[in-house]
Amino acid sequence: MPEKSNELLQHSELPVELTWDLIPLYRDLKAWEKDLKDIDPLVAKFMSYKGRLAESPEVLAEAITAMDVMERLAEKVYTYAHLKADEDTGNSKNSALVDRISAKYARISGETAWFDPEVMTIPLEKINKFLKSKALKFYKRSLEELLRERPHTLSEKEERILGLASDIFSNPHKTFSKLNNADMKFPRVKNDEGKLITLTHGNYIEFLESHDRNVRQSAFKAMFDTYAKYRNTIASTLDGTIKKHAFYAKIRNYPSALEASLFEDNVPAEVYNNLIIAVKTKLPLLHKYLEVRAKAMKLKKLDMYDIYNPLVPECRVKVTWDQACHWVREALKPLGKEYCELLEKAFSQRWIDVMECKGKRSGAYSSGCYDSYPYVLMNFNGTLNDVFTLAHELGHSMHSLYSNRTQQYHYADYSIFVAEVASTTNELLLHHYLMKQKRDKNVQAYLLCHLADEIRGTVYRQTMFAEFEKMIHEKSENSVPLTPDMLSEEYYKLNKEYYGKVVDADKRVEMEWARIPHFYYNFYVYKYATGMSAAVKLSQNILSGSKEKLEAYLGFLKAGDSKDVLDIMKDAGVDLSRPEPVLDALDEFGNIVKQLEKALL
């Protein structure tokens, strides 16, 4: 929308109170330049330990400390550069800051790659003795994590060959990205106003959210007809990537590609398999939701392009920024006095860059480092959805704040596995609060639909992806070639099973496997589903008013990376090694659907 962007202000013209305050991070560019330079001697210091790690526990501890000091400063320098650049992506001066620190990062990671292999070569008896020493007491957990990989590490010569080949191995994924993001062109389709617009990855969802079925349908057809033209090429890039996962698993002595991928988080394969089984037993609840959706849309059958449009004719509650902040503060009160006091800092210390402005990065995120505020970028437009985004991003930021305050730098950074739990929990608390506050039937229906769609998208849809991912890996491991016909046939079958009888899907959806970049990420998507399930349980715990349950939750926020992810979640009150959290979360989905049915029909 170029007309609109002409009216946008420059970042420097925004009201100061609605921008983030980066001054506590760096007073000015000179201070940033100084730190950028100061990274070099820290790298040199760390490098001086090369070849010496086996000398004594003290030397090994000093080396790890030197690495932490170096990385901590590099992260601070990077954080400022990327936040500054995101204020206006068109500002080449600021994007040059990112380029400079990124180049330095790349050089550092190349130069310091010797560390892990050198630790691995310390003889077992010796390192076990080291681990009992006082000097390494603090680093014991992270060293043990590293040493867990020992049975899966090859000889130095073999590792060297693998290292040299890694760029070649990443080629199928790279080829897919180039094709998908640069070379593939989509046709033009009519939007709501009847204007012909070129379809892109970015605007596809806007078409699917249209209230005009023709608009949705033509975007859907255009999308998948285009993918169908490239089906052989994309099947081949996916086949290459899956073969790579299977190859690495095999030569590194893992029973399967799935287990190789879960190894990093120390998550057993049952967690993955239980998720799929649990979601499948609760498919009737998804079918019920789709039935309600079909009725509300006055359709006998839904097609795949009838699932993303908001059911409540856009609930136009215009929310001011102050109102949004007030709702979030109130909604998060069940998290206790200390949480609320810390949350206030988000506003008083100006963590949040609120408004859209010229060239600003789109979307929203929470980002920071050990030595900065946990900043939030938003493009606040005054919709109810924006209020949920605010609660979500502040969930990430408060998680970072608690972990950084409680843990030392070495163990502060929490794992991706738990990363979406705190943010989603905050959204659920906001939902609960607004449902109580807003008695308007339309707003209630909007809120219920919003939540139902979120659970459908994160638990059902991502688990369907996870099942597909597992299936194609297993086939590939059994030497079954991943042909386009097979991929489409299997995908279509799975889609039919998940969406049930109410959905009479256009056959084109069989090509959807071709447009999911996550299939190249090596068993990643299941974490969305487990994270959402955990959040449902934890928000219920918080709202129960039990002091112990609240303490357990705050313990999770404080834990950082100090324990294994499943242990962190268990201590917080959710045992993800069992199917119950997923089953319970989907029963809650069932309740929401019932309420939605009442509100809509």
Ligand SMILES: [Zn+2]
């Ligand atoms: Zn998030």
